[in-house]
Amino acid sequence: MKILITGGAGFIGSHVVRKFVKKYPNYTIYNLDALTYAGNLENLKDIDSLPNYKFIKGDIADEMFIAKLFKEHMFDGVIHLAAESHVDRSIADPMAFVRTNVIGTVNLLNAFNCIWGEDFVNKKFYHVSTDEVYGSLGTEGLFTESTAYDPNSPYSASKASSDHFVRAYGETYGLPYVITNCSNNYGPYHFPEKLIPLFINNIIENKPLPVYGDGKYTRDWLFVEDHAAAIDLVFHKGKNHETYNIGGFNEWQNIDLVKLLCDVMDKKLSRPIGSSQKLISYVKDRPGHDLRYAIDASKINKELGWKPSVTFEEGLEKTVDWYLSNKEWLNHVTSGDYKEYYKNMYKQE
Ligand code: NAD
Ligand code: DAU
Numbered sequence: 404m405k406i407l408i409t410g411g412a413g414f415i416g417s418h419v420v421r422k423f424v425k426k427y428p429n430y431t432i433y434n435l436d437a438l439t440y441a442g443n444l445e446n447l448k449d450i451d452s453l454p455n456y457k458f459i460k461g462d463i464a465d466e467m468f469i470a471k472l473f474k475e476h477m478f479d480g481v482i483h484l485a486a487e488s489h490v491d492r493s494i495a496d497p498m499a500f501v502r503t504n505v506i507g508t509v510n511l512l513n514a515f516n517c518i519w520g521e522d523f524v525n526k527k528f529y530h531v532s533t534d535e536v537y538g539s540l541g542t543e544g545l546f547t548e549s550t551a552y553d554p555n556s557p558y559s560a561s562k563a564s565s566d567h568f569v570r571a572y573g574e575t576y577g578l579p580y581v582i583t584n585c586s587n588n589y590g591p592y593h594f595p596e597k598l599i600p601l602f603i604n605n606i607i608e609n610k611p612l613p614v615y616g617d618g619k620y621t622r623d624w625l626f627v628e629d630h631a632a633a634i635d636l637v638f639h640k641g642k643n644h645e646t647y648n649i650g651g652f653n654e655w656q657n658i659d660l661v662k663l664l665c666d667v668m669d670k671k672l673s674r675p676i677g678s679s680q681k682l683i684s685y686v687k688d689r690p691g692h693d694l695r696y697a698i699d700a701s702k703i704n705k706e707l708g709w710k711p712s713v714t715f716e717e718g719l720e721k722t723v724d725w726y727l728s729n730k731e732w733l734n735h736v737t738s739g740d741y742k743e744y745y746k747n748m749y750k751q752e
Pocket of ligand 2: 488489490491532533534535585586587588596597598599601613614615616620621622657689696
């Protein structure tokens with residue numbers, strides 16, 4: 404089986420590539436990634452010499468390149484993770500999100516359709532999406548697979564659009580697809596523009612911790628390896644033309660999570676408890692900030708038997724340990740363009 408994983412040099416993609424390469428030596432895993440600021444081959448250096456792993460540098464928004472690549476390799480399956488993924492960047496530059504998340508996805512769908520025509524036996528197109536397509540919850544309720552789409556940021560609108568295209572290709576051309584919509588991931592190799600790794604890096608460097616608005620926004624956090632396990636399960640056992648929500652059953656208000664993280668960091672860095680909390684600084688809110696995300700993951704749990712394997716406390720501790728033991732990785736990704744991004748975004752060095 405030849406499987407194309409897009410965005411495999413990114414945060415979640417690298418965990419999915421690692422899982423598939425190690426667990427399925429009979430599959431050939433092709434990792435297609437444009438190596439944007441978020442893509443990093445260092446994330447895969449432990450498996451990149453294995454014989455069933457191949458890296459291809461390329462842009463999913465390049466229609467001709469994608470069409471040629473699919474004809475050359477005749478992929479049996481696609482697991483599509485490549486995306487522009489950061490909400491704040493989508494506010495500053497929406498078109499980059501349209502290009503990769505919408506046009507890039509449609510290019511992949513067309514190329515997959517083109518090579519298999521109507522003969523989709525044993526073929527699968529797996530689209531990895533987000534719970535942000537459902538918009539924002541109030542203080543009550545959960546997102547289910549039938550919650551109406553209501554995206555609020557250019558990022559979530561671009562992901563919602565890509566989901567619609569995947570579903571439409573299933574209805575119109577019979578494309579065999581599955582879609583998963585997952586909540587916030589955290590863990591090793593997470594780029595330090597997102598809340599948890601940004602704050603870990605700032606605590607190490609004794610820099611302010613910029614909490615947006617009143618800090619009462621709520622997210623449902625899932626350890627990244629549990630997401631990769633769910634993707635493995637859905638790819639192999641998920642029903643054709645179905646959507647599955649994936650979540651951590653683990654809601655935290657940002658400010659409570661940040662305080663917990665501060666305490667874990669103080670302990671690990673042997674600093675007096677309370678030192679890192681002094682770095683908390685409330686800053687201007689994100690425009691269109693979604694109040695609350697929370698996933699009802701009972702469908703994947705009941706139908707496929709998936710559930711998270713680690714508690715948040717365990718996962719957070721593993722994550723902190725990983726960052727503290729991988730300072731070289733952190734130094735590499737926070738040098739160069741990152742410094743410019745940070746200065747523009749937070750108006751600080
Ligand atoms: P990421 O930003 O860490 O990685 C994205 C990867 O895609 C990078 O390696 C980047 O180089 C690559 N890429 C970007 N544009 C490309 C292009 N035009 N062509 C080829 N490659 C390109 O993202 P992530 O957090 O790992 O998210 C992966 C996927 O999972 C995304 O589709 C995202 O929407 C979805 N998702 C993320 C989360 C989360 O919490 N991070 C939760 C749910 C769903
Ligand atoms: O829900 C899934 C989504 O989770 C994914 O689809 C996205 O790709 C991923 O980036 C993530 O989106 P969020 O916007 O929820 O994640 P982020 O880490 O950017 O922010 C988490 C919360 O923390 C959010 O309420 C905004 C807040 N925040 C974030 C940053 C970067 C801060 O208060 N300060 C910050 O500096």
